[in-house]
Amino acid sequence: MDAAANTTLLLSSEDVPPVREFNAGGRSPFLLTCDHYGRLIPRGLGDLGLPESELVRHIAWDIGIAGVAEALSKHLDAHLIVQRYSRLIIDCNRPPHVAGSIPRISEATTISGNEGISREAAEMRRAQIFDPYHRRIAEIIDQRARAGLPTVLVSLHSFTPVYAGIARPWHIGTLYHRDTNLPPLLLKLLRAEGDLVVGDNEPYAVSDETDYTIPVHGEARGLMNTGIEIRQDLISDQAGEIAWAERLARILVEVEVVLRPLLLVQPG
Template identity: 80%
Template sequence: MDNASDTTLLLDHEDVPPIHEHNAAGRSPFLLTCDHYGRLIPKQLGDLGLTERELTRHIAWDIGIAGVAEALARQLGAHLIAQRYSRLVIDCNRPPHAAGSIPLISEATMIPGNDGLARAAAEARRMQIFDPYHQRIEEIIDQREQAGLPTVLVSLHSFTPVYAGIARPWHIGTLYHRDTRLPPRLLKLLRAEADLVVGDNEPYAVSDETDYTIPVHGEMRGLMNTGIEIRQDLISDAAGEKSWADRLARIFAEIEPMLRAERLI
């Protein structure tokens, strides 16, 4: 494969669409998104020069979050919009102009298939994977608004137990920037769970420079929003995914009447 080639048609009939939706008829005020749900790579890009072991690691996707997201959508009666392709192809939670949008290195791993990428090839990834995903989120928010349905954006992610040799103590983190309505309520209820170490904008914080989904679809539209990060060793199997979906469903079921009582939704 010529990495610098003009890849104008990235996805063909053998590739699945980038967008995965679950429980699309859900009427919950919570709209779930999952930017790093999948780890697929378009057939035209091969394996990006990586081994299968590398492509199953956290550098390629958010391990465990797909199962949590689908179970949570079912329990809440919420619509989930997710992205099937690996963030190594293009990161759907990074502004396209950001350095990490199409990474040359992830943690300590070089990504050969992203080296020397022609501008047209990078644009193909944006136009055929990034843009359709975010256009769909925008369409759904528009449709909900027209139907008189409130929208509270919840962006679901997972994080590694250890990063750059440093252990991360948090079980779950709430990520936010400008919204002061949803995150404090979520933090309070999470901290009431006696067995949890809860991160307040840990292990990451939302910013306009490093994030896309919350700034664009949440903050720019004035929607209540939060990011959620769950530690990957806690959701590495089906039992863990179910346990965390159950817990979050219970907590969001407590939050919804709070928001309604205060006429925030």
């Protein structure tokens, strides 16, 4: 039986839990999430039939965003919840029923370890990786509501400088769908920096069909929310990660000041 079909091989005692948290006692209204923080593969699934050169690419994780997220959590005193397994195992920002949830092809790369995966094996990946991550986000939002703490959801991602041969000019993008409070303000403040090309729902836009974290945890609960995408060549080393975390922290503090009256009446 191949690794993709053998459900007993997922997350053995030698594998780490999918969810990791930083600064759980943070008092900031911002709750940070990072769906594509890590690129781990459960030991039982081997390398998914891929060489290491593919497993360090963007198809496996969001390059550079882990360092930005951790530093931003410290700067803001914000709770950060991350997911440590590769999106090639299961994409934690895709509805589980869509084809991209467990990709058979990512960009031009065939993921042979995902070909022919059984329904049971797919459900096991959801049960052991996807569900614990999103259950924890929901639990924290509930806890914050009970404690009277407002929550502003910020989902952190990174994107490739070139996609399908086309260069992407944006340094950073704000991603949103239904929230009319946070994204326009964030867009305005980012553009006021003067040295940034800022994407308005670029290079991606949030939708119920292509995203999970913002629609489910932000929009469905009436929380202010935004996705943030940073171009990977800008955060490809520690210096870039630190610089962008500092910049985002400064801007998000301004956001908090402006939105504070709305946070006082936020739904639980």
